[in-house]
């Protein structure tokens with residue numbers, strides 16, 4: 001890692017800490033993700049989903065993995081650097097995005113997804129934090145959970161961010177499809193309009209409940225797992241009527257509302273693919289006349305937007321060794337359900353998101369706050385240091401000698417480096 005000097009820490013995720021760094025040989029600014037767990041053998045690194053998937057995915061809207069370096073049993077991913085993530089952009093935003101801006105972002109996201117799904121991968125953890133943005137270009141990042149479509153179910157090792165989690169995953173279906181990414185796209189699309197998450201569940205049950213409040217109860221004749229909703233939530237789910245999405249997202253055009261509705265379908269089979277989305281009229285609207293914002297719900301510009309907790313599904317924890325999260329010791333348990341059922345009063349409308357009528361009583365509504373609370377072995381001796389370069393634009397260092405444990409991929413060019421503690425000396429790495 002001696003050719004990289006870290007500049008600042010820019011992200012701290014579940015699997016790794018991300019630093020902005022400079023390549024001293026080329027002066028290129030990069031993002032270095034230092035994985036939190038140790039990696040003692042090179043094969044283990046190359047089996048990581050992030051490596052396996054990104055190595056195959058080459059698209060302008062998918063983050064580029066330039067190099068993988070293992071040094072002192074620590075693993076570093078070198079990515080192209082992006083200036084922002086969509087979460088920060090939304091949090092800091094003072095005014096809503098225009099529909100034109102949203103179209104631009106969504107088109108790119110969908111194009112990246114078309115490529116990913118066509119390449120037989122699905123992401124499984126799409127969320128605003130994993131969408132990186134520089135100069136209006138958006139790129140999908142964090143492939144730590146990516147899976148091959150063809151890989152055999154059951155998929156029991158799923159760890160994703162609750163607010164963007166598809167109902168079939170919440171309902172513990174063990175064989176889900178790329179349609180779970182499309183659900184997340186629907187939730188992100190809605191959020192781009194309101195700058196607030198559409199389904200800010202505080203626990204898995206609360207998550208399902210909030211989905212019910214917006215979509216209404218699922219039709220179990222069409223969607224097999226739907227009957228679990230009633231069992232899990234201990235409610236007569238048939239009584240929950242859908243909310244009017246146009247009330248929840250008053251600044252969205254009818255085309256946008258229609259697309260969100262399709263993407264956020266209970267039944268994964270009803271969700272459009274990324275390719276189909278790009279054909280949706282939402283992407284062909286030239287002019288749009290904003291609707292009157294006279295609804296009880298006013299769009300709340302909320303800069304104190306919080307992050308969802310990341311949950312580890314500990315009872316379903318995979319025994320597979322290639323999962324980056326196996327090294328984690330931190331588990332955040334789902335918080336208890338905190339559904340607030342209040343009477344619909346004008347005075348609270350600014351802070352509350354209207355959800356749906358409840359139990360057929362017109363004056364009763366279910367709300368949740370638009371201002372959720374903030375929550376959001378011994379070291380083995382040094383044996384080798386090596387890296388793989390994924391981009392031909394990076395000059396290869398030829399220092400050092402190949403180690404016997406070195407792993408060579410047919411399509412990649414190994415780039416062996418001498419061991420160095422230079423990167424760690426910057427005081428950023430743990």
Ligand SMILES: Nc1ncnc2c1ncn2[C@@H]1O[C@H](COP(=O)(O)OP(=O)(O)OP(=O)(O)O)[C@@H](O)[C@H]1O
Nearest residue numbers: 011013014015016018031079080081082085129142
């Ligand atoms: N290439 C990059 N350029 C700039 N910032 C980045 C880059 N990659 C990641 N980041 C920042 O670091 C954060 C964490 O990165 P990443 O999601 O890859 O880590 P993680 O440990 O897998 O996180 P998670 O907890 O979401 O699984 C991102 O949300 C983003 O803000």
